[in-house]
Amino acid sequence: MLLLLLFLIPALAAQPKSVAVSVRNLSGREVMVYWLSPSGERVPQTPKPTKHGSSASINSYEGHRFEVRGTDAHEKCDMWASMGECKKNPRYMLKSCAGACGGGGRATFAVADVEEFLTVDRDWSVSRESFALRARRLLERIFDECGDESCGCAAPQIDQFLAEKVSEVELEIRISGAPPSLVVEPPSCDARACIDEVVSAADHLDRAAKELRKGTKEKAERLRNESCAVPERPTTFQDHPNVSLWWEGRRVRDLFHYSFMPEARISMVEDFVTADECREMMARARPRLQRATHAHDGDLTHVSEARDAQQATVTLPAVQARTISLANFLSNYSLPSDGQEALMAIQYTRGQQYMLHCDGSCDGTPFLSGGRLATVLMYCQNADEGGATTFPNAGVHVSPALYSAVYFHFRHPTTNLTEAWHTEHSGCPVLSGEKWVITHWLRAGVSKEQPASRFSPFGGPNN
Ligand SMILES: O=C(O)CCC(=O)C(=O)O
Ligand SMILES: [Fe+2]
Known part of the structure; x- marks a missing residue:
């Protein structure tokens, strides 16, 4: 079973x-x-x-x-x-x-x-x-309720309970490319024996998921470093050569095949910002830049971000309206313009970079209201060498085109689950020159009354 x-x-x-x-x-x-x-x-x-x-x-x-x-x-x-x-x-x-x-x-x-x-x-x-303890409690309740009919009655509920963790393990196996090593035996019919077996299976699955995650994280970091090590690597376009998509007179190119994974769309839009807008945003940010060496570990312990760069928030309503309009065009989210975060201007000088991270929650867990679910990354000044953006788990590498934007989203359009790891990304080290990006991290579930500042980037309250 x-x-x-x-x-x-x-x-x-x-x-x-x-x-x-x-x-x-x-x-x-x-x-x-x-x-x-x-x-x-x-x-x-x-x-x-x-x-x-x-x-x-x-x-x-x-x-x-x-x-x-x-x-x-x-x-x-x-x-x-x-x-x-x-x-x-x-x-x-x-x-x-x-x-x-x-x-x-x-x-x-x-x-x-x-x-x-x-x-x-x-x-x-x-x-x-812990997952195993939850399994024990659930099984004790199931067997209490099922009585003599326990075997047939408990099976679907056990299946349902374990399915979530099994698919987490499967996903990690898929990403890591490791051969499946998961062998699960059908449990006994006797209630006590069954509880022990399922609890132990739950524990095994949970450990396997954690262990595999550690491996896939290491793999992502290795791929990221390999990608960054080839600064002349071109952008990995994955769109159909004969099909062009246009948005407000600008060409949109797909970097990741969203048709079979609609929760993890990664696209690029040419000429998204103007030189004047970039100049304006950089000039406003420059006097207020602050060194950002490390952001926080979020609620979800496996999501962490670390950046070595200078940053400052800026507001430019025309650009902010454009990012939301683009997001709504490339997704079915209907994001509100009220209550969103300001833009974030990020400056990297030689040696600076942004380590592998997700902008919100991108680990397959349910999306929580108020959290980030899409990003628009605008390239306002390119480094002379280095400074690419990479999405190692999606095999996507972006060699920034000046004034273009990379758009990506990480919540499934219908199930409300966040996508798992394909939109994890990083900014490669700048080897020479100076790189400027303007990022707009977009939220769902915010409003004038309940603005982004009230919520964690992962959703839920901002503690
Ligand atoms: O600078 C980059 O290429 C990436 C920036 C980024 O990941 C972000 O602003 O969230
Ligand atoms: Fe990011």
């Missing part, structure tokens, strides 16, 4: 579905779990506080945000805190209204679109429960 899983692709509904979330409190104190409403209200999720060591169960929807924090002794604590009482009257407030004053610490998280078991630890970090 489990052997069949290798050919199962989980179908994900585009509709928002209710998601069960269990929040285990290991913070060392009594807490309340609050839903953070879009208007900024804090709505308690349980009638009573959750003690240290116990769990709160909530039902929510993908992208909804929650806060976990210490309890307050008085219902007016929030109001008093907003009036500045934490500072004026610290002795009472920090004891009785520690939650409202932030003294007891707090944790926030956004709901993904799968059932999750979250743990809030003593340092208020939120961890997502």
Whole structure:
């Protein structure tokens, strides 16, 4: 039965579905779990506080945000805190209204679109429960419900649970080109034996996925360095020689075959910006450039970015409107123009580069509202040597053409899943001269009221 899983692709509904979330409190104190409403209200999720060591169960929807924090002794604590009482009257407030004053610490998280078991630890970090432990809990519940009919009744649910991880492993196997080494035996019919076998299979799959990811990451880095090492390498166009696509009088060329992978389109648009616009954006950015040596590790630990360059935000409405219009033309996203990030001007001098990274989430996990899902990269000044952009997992290399733009998106048009790794990319080291790009990282789920600054680039709240 489990052997069949290798050919199962989980179908994900585009509709928002209710998601069960269990929040285990290991913070060392009594807490309340609050839903953070879009208007900024804090709505308690349980009638009573959750003690240290116990769990709160909530039902929510993908992208909804929650806060976990210490309890307050008085219902007016929030109001008093907003009036500045934490500072004026610290002795009472920090004891009785520690939650409202932030003294007891707090944790926030956004709901993904799968059932999750979250743990809030003593340092208020939120961890997502291991796959094997989730398997054990699920199987115990299934066998409780299935009773004597356990074997036939449990099978489809086990298949469904493991399918997600199996496809993650399959994907890594595909990217790495490693021969499949996954052998999964059909589990026993006896409940206890079955639970142990499936938990061990879950653990095995999880480890295999992690191990393979490490390998594919190393491979991507090797390919990237090989690509960067040939600075004269031309752009790898993959479009049909006899078919041209035009957008607003500009030629669009495909760099990656989006027809069989619509979630990872990579295209190039000639003459996307004018020399005047580039001059203007660079001139505005120049006096405000700041050295960026390292950005953060996001929520998802395997997504990290590191750049060695100078950068500054700039606003130029005509260019911003154009990037959104292009994105909407090359995708079916209908991105809003309100609430988007400003443009980012990035200057690289000799030796500087941008290591392999995804601009948002590009690891096949569900897209979270507010996150980035597309990028428009405009080449405003080319290095004399070096400074290409490479997408090693897609086999795409871009030798920048002045004033052109590279467009790529990384969310599937219908399933709401982010694409897996093909849009991971990097800026090769500049060997001589100076390179300037203007990047527009585009978001979905933002608005005037809920602008990009409220969300992490990976979606969910910006902590
Ligand atoms: O400079 C490049 O070629 C890449 C820049 C980039 O990846 C970004 O701005 O996100
Ligand atoms: Fe990037």
